[in-house]
Structure formats: structure tokens, C-alpha cells
Amino acid sequence: MLKSRTKWKLNEPIVDHEKVTNLSKTLSLSSLFIELCLQRGLDSKEKIEQFIQPNETWIYDPYLMHDMERAVSRIIEAVEQGEQITIYGDYDAGAIRS
Structure with a gap:
């Protein structure tokens, strides 16, 4: 597993501690x-x-991406042929899977 080199920091302190406490509870x-x-x-x-x-209203139609139909067809073909598929992601995508 890759270790993150990023240290998360709050941008500015929240002044309304009561609101934080109430929402937290x-x-x-x-x-x-x-x-x-x-x-x-x-x-x-x-x-x-x-x-x-x-909910599903947050999700965009993936077929709006250029050549998505072509990509889906190729993935289906690879699965049917028993080919290995590798999926790459960038460092902040959460993980790299293969």
C-alpha cells in the first residue's frame, strides 16, 4: 500500500464550536x-x-465521455476472452487496482 505524503490541515478554524458539537452528536x-x-x-x-x-442524481451519465461505448465494448471483449485487465488511477484516486 502506498503511504500518503500529504498531511491534511484545516483551512481555517471553525469558530462556532457549538454548531460543530451539535451536528457531531x-x-x-x-x-x-x-x-x-x-x-x-x-x-x-x-x-x-x-x-x-x-443518490443516483449525483452520478453523471458515463456515456457522455468520449469513446465510452468503444471502451465498454473492449472491456466486454476482454472479459469474454479471459484477458487480464489493469486499471490505473492517479495518486489521489484512492488506490491503484489490477
Whole structure:
């Protein structure tokens, strides 16, 4: 597993500690996570819940990407032929799988 060389820092301190505490207790989430949400404009229970439990309206149609049909056809062909498939991602994509 790759170790991250990035150290996460809060941009600016949250002044409203009461709001952080209330949202943290209400949503059963860490105060650090709530602070990060507040810094990103997620300032209510509803907005945070929608962020952590998104629905299908958040997902773009992948077929809007150039040559997606061609890519899907090639992947299907590889699976049918028993070929190995390697998927690459960049360092901040979470992981590299093969």
C-alpha cells in the first residue's frame, strides 16, 4: 500500500464550536469531519446527510465521455476472452487496482 505524503490541515478554524458539537452528536460523526463539512459549505444536517449518502442524481451519465461505448465494448471483449485487465488511477484516486 502506498503511504500518503500529504498531511491534511484545516483551512481555517471553525469558530462556532457549538454548531460543530451539535451536528457531531446529531449525526454521530466526528467533530473533525463536521468541521471539514462546514468549511466546504455543508452547514446543515440535511446537506451533510445528502453528502454522505448521495443518490443516483449525483452520478453523471458515463456515456457522455468520449469513446465510452468503444471502451465498454473492449472491456466486454476482454472479459469474454479471459484477458487480464489493469486499471490505473492517479495518486489521489484512492488506490491503484489490477
